[in-house]
Amino acid sequence: MKHTLVALVENQPGVLMRVANLFARRGFNIESFTVGHTETTKLSRMTVVVDGAQTQVEQVIKQLYKLIDVLKVSDVTEDRTIDRELALIKVTASNSASRAEVVQFVNIFRGKIVDVAPDSLIVEVTGTEEKVDSLLDVLRPFGIKEMVRTGTVAMTRGGSVSARLAEDRLEAAG
Amino acid sequence: MQQLNGSQILCESLLREGVDTIFGMPGGAVIPLYNVLLDYPFKHVLCRHEQGAAHMADGYARATGKVGVCIGTSGPGATNMVTGIATAMMDSVPMVVITGQVPTYMIGKDAFQETDTTGITMPITKHNYLVMDVKDLARVVREAFHIARTGRPGPVLIDLPKDVTTNETTFEYPSKLSLPGFKPKTQGHIRQIRQAARLIDEARKPLVMAGHGIILSEAYDELREFAEKIQIPVITTLLGISAFPETHPLYLGWPGMHGMYYCNMAISHADLIVAVGMRMDDRVTGRLNAFAPHAQIVHIDIDPAELGKNVRTAVPIVGDAKHVLKLLTQEVRDNRHDGWWEQLNQWRVEHPSLALPDRPEKMSSPWIVRQLYHATKGNAVLVTDVGQAQMWAAQHYFFSKPNTHITSGGLGPMGYALPASIGVQYGRPNDEVWCVTGDGGFQMTLEELAVIREENLPIKIALFNNSYLGMVRQWQQLFFNERYSAVKMWNPNYVKLGEAYEIPTVRCTQLDEVAPALEWARQIDGPAMIEFMVDPYENVFPMVPPGASLQETIEGVEDVAPQTAKIAAAAGGSSGGV
Numbered sequence: 001m002k003h004t005l006v007a008l009v010e011n012q013p014g015v016l017m018r019v020a021n022l023f024a025r026r027g028f029n030i031e032s033f034t035v036g037h038t039e040t041t042k043l044s045r046m047t048v049v050v051d052g053a054q055t056q057v058e059q060v061i062k063q064l065y066k067l068i069d070v071l072k073v074s075d076v077t078e079d080r081t082i083d084r085e086l087a088l089i090k091v092t093a094s095n096s097a098s099r100a101e102v103v104q105f106v107n108i109f110r111g112k113i114v115d116v117a118p119d120s121l122i123v124e125v126t127g128t129e130e131k132v133d134s135l136l137d138v139l140r141p142f143g144i145k146e147m148v149r150t151g152t153v154a155m156t157r158g159g160s161v162s163a164r165l166a167e168d169r170l171e172a173a174g
Numbered sequence: 175m176q177q178l179n180g181s182q183i184l185c186e187s188l189l190r191e192g193v194d195t196i197f198g199m200p201g202g203a204v205i206p207l208y209n210v211l212l213d214y215p216f217k218h219v220l221c222r223h224e225q226g227a228a229h230m231a232d233g234y235a236r237a238t239g240k241v242g243v244c245i246g247t248s249g250p251g252a253t254n255m256v257t258g259i260a261t262a263m264m265d266s267v268p269m270v271v272i273t274g275q276v277p278t279y280m281i282g283k284d285a286f287q288e289t290d291t292t293g294i295t296m297p298i299t300k301h302n303y304l305v306m307d308v309k310d311l312a313r314v315v316r317e318a319f320h321i322a323r324t325g326r327p328g329p330v331l332i333d334l335p336k337d338v339t340t341n342e343t344t345f346e347y348p349s350k351l352s353l354p355g356f357k358p359k360t361q362g363h364i365r366q367i368r369q370a371a372r373l374i375d376e377a378r379k380p381l382v383m384a385g386h387g388i389i390l391s392e393a394y395d396e397l398r399e400f401a402e403k404i405q406i407p408v409i410t411t412l413l414g415i416s417a418f419p420e421t422h423p424l425y426l427g428w429p430g431m432h433g434m435y436y437c438n439m440a441i442s443h444a445d446l447i448v449a450v451g452m453r454m455d456d457r458v459t460g461r462l463n464a465f466a467p468h469a470q471i472v473h474i475d476i477d478p479a480e481l482g483k484n485v486r487t488a489v490p491i492v493g494d495a496k497h498v499l500k501l502l503t504q505e506v507r508d509n510r511h512d513g514w515w516e517q518l519n520q521w522r523v524e525h526p527s528l529a530l531p532d533r534p535e536k537m538s539s540p541w542i543v544r545q546l547y548h549a550t551k552g553n554a555v556l557v558t559d560v561g562q563a564q565m566w567a568a569q570h571y572f573f574s575k576p577n578t579h580i581t582s583g584g585l586g587p588m589g590y591a592l593p594a595s596i597g598v599q600y601g602r603p604n605d606e607v608w609c610v611t612g613d614g615g616f617q618m619t620l621e622e623l624a625v626i627r628e629e630n631l632p633i634k635i636a637l638f639n640n641s642y643l644g645m646v647r648q649w650q651q652l653f654f655n656e657r658y659s660a661v662k663m664w665n666p667n668y669v670k671l672g673e674a675y676e677i678p679t680v681r682c683t684q685l686d687e688v689a690p691a692l693e694w695a696r697q698i699d700g701p702a703m704i705e706f707m708v709d710p711y712e713n714v715f716p717m718v719p720p721g722a723s724l725q726e727t728i729e730g731v732e733d734v735a736p737q738t739a740k741i742a743a744a745a746g747g748s749s750g751g752v
């Protein structure tokens with residue numbers, strides 16, 4: 001089963017390698033891995049999508065906690081979350097008929113045309129992984145020359161991972 | 175405020191951490207550090223190979239409970255220490271490893287003796303640091319020692335670029351730590367402890383499996399009081415040996431691949447196991463899906479990741495063994511388990527795994543270990559290598575004093591014992607330290623004999639010469655149709671070798687020479703070595719063949735069924751390696 005893990009980590013050199021290594025060493029295949037800044041300077045947030053059995057995922061979370069730079073790890077798979085990824089897709093569109101068709105599909109998916117060249121268009125789309133997959137399915141017949149996806153980022157609705165971290169700290173402080 | 179350079183800051187910090195002994199070897203990147211070391215009161219022990227320095231620091235740490243410290247230069251110095259670091263990591267040994275590095279401005283340029291030391295050691299350290307600014311150094315050292323010894327101990331590496339060791343800044347040792355991501359839980363949860371106590375009260379065939387965690391948390395008294403209150407049989411793991419007096423009536427022995435038959439049966443028939451400070455290693459559990467089939471498991475460990483990792487647990491308790499056992503003892507009712515003990519005693523009588531003939535026909539290794547036990551009355555510290563001799567030492571010496579059996583259980587690197595025994599002797603200068611090693615392992619680190627001579631350490635070396643990589647030979651005999659491949663060894667003349675290092679050495683070829691040789695070595699005020707010319711075809715039994723369950727423990731060559739051999743030969747990975 002696919003799991004989405006969110007980790008808050010200290011922004012130390014090598015932290016990305018430590019986390020990535022750990023998944024590799026414990027035999028996990030990472031489907032996507034994104035890292036970026038958070039609302040707190042010094043903290044980064046990683047969203048990792050992995051495939052694995054529940055017990056395996058629990059084990060890897062415990063192992064992640066053993067990394068000194070890791071502050072908080074949540075498996076948000078079962079939570080109510082907003083999941084998003086961004087994709088840039090370069091689609092072949094060398095005549096006006098196919099261009100019009102591509103534009104139509106992109107509109108349906110609320111994507112954007114962000115570049116126009118004589119024989120191709122670049123489409124930008126944001127959404128869940130499934131939405132990006134669906135748009136790709138309809139664009140594929142036109143010919144996809146190049147494509148890049150960012151991987152999923154996720155955020156729980158309501159309360160926050162950072163807030164939970166703050167609570168944990170209070171608890172630890174007694 | 176006074177300005178200090180990085181080397182001075184490191185030394186000042188080490189002093190504040192209570193460091194007295196350092197094991198290492200200089201080289202280009204750490205020359206400035208060694209220059210400053212001269213001005214500090216540390217005892218520096220010059221290893222002859224950095225693997226030795228790492229094992230020495232490991233032995234020192236295991237013997238004292240303090241953080242062991244070793245130093246190596248950049249590049250080859252660091253890579254030579256990798257085996258020692260991995261050993262400490264697998265066995266939860268607190269260590270701070272200091273490596274030199276090329277200057278910060280040369281990092282990434284493939285400079286002379288540059289290696290990505292933090293990259294290499296990332297998976298084999300509890301944490302590591304590359305210090306890029308001398309201003310960070312004092313904080314890093316403070317954190318490194320804290321991380322190394324707090325919670326589940328482990329090695330922490332500090333990689334020090336040369337310019338960081340010469341740059342200056344003001345020195346102030348931080349009084350506070352800020353490690354929000356490192357807050358090990360030591361106090362067991364009382365609700366979990368009570369739940370465990372109820373299971374223990376109801377159990378009819380309970381068992382303790384105590385590991386290295388007892389020694390690391392010095393929970394000797396707590397373990398004994400717990401066991402005595404409920405008259406529960408105690409098994410220790412290989413690394414738990416000497417966590418509980420082997421002469422105690424509640425002590426049963428140790429389990430697993432070369433454990434006692436009755437211990438393996440006890441696990442297989444128990445209805446409750448209290449596992450404490452141990453990690454359910456595959457050498458202990460045998461085939462996992464047949465491990466302790468009737469038992470509910472209460473698992474106590476300071477590392478939450480160990481709970482449920484390999485074995486399902488009924489009650490997991492995260493906490494320090496000492497603390498949890500104390501509370502658990504208060505919560506359980508007084509108890510006896512006479513029927514269970516009867517059963518255990520019956521197994522012990524019918525399968526006396528440690529019985530030895532008064533006088534064997536050949537130079538028998540286990541018999542020699544037993545003579546060593548008699549000669550030292552069980553009071554020595556045994557530092558053992560890897561292989562058959564290691565197993566015989568663990569089996570046939572009866573350890574009654576706490577923390578007197580020191581061995582590498584997790585990584586099992588041949589060559590561990592000799593350097594580790596040096597560290598142990600420094601840590602416990604008044605103890606009688608014996609290095610017990612096979613002829614294969616001895617050759618891997620025998621260069622450290624020079625240290626023993628130079629420092630006149632009174633270490634006694636028991637060298638078991640069977641001219642074989644004996645443990646591998648045993649597997650080839652039992653599971654590969656006696657097809658001996660790359661296990662027979664030409665050996666040097668060890669008596670002459672000892673002489674070359676000016677270490678008194680005798681060769682022992684007959685049973686009658688054993689006891690006198692042991693006495694001779696013990697009387698010498700300084701190092702001594704005995705080379706025992708032992709029966710090359712002796713095997714270690716009992717044995718759980720790789721891939722087999724604990725119930726399938728075999729007690730002799732005749733017990734190896736063709737089917738077992740086939741499974742064992744194929745069993746790969748975790749349970750397959752020697």
Ligand SMILES: Cc1ncc(C[n+]2csc(CCOP(=O)(O)OP(=O)(O)O)c2C)c(N)n1
Binds near residue numbers: 587638
């Ligand atoms: C560094 C290293 N290489 C290889 C092994 C595999 N191995 C385990 S035991 C053993 C044989 C050890 O021979 P020796 O030291 O003579 O001890 P014996 O078994 O003969 O008592 C070998 C090769 C190991 N554990 N460590």
Ligand SMILES: [Mg+2]
Binds near residue numbers: 612638640641
């Ligand atoms: Mg040998």
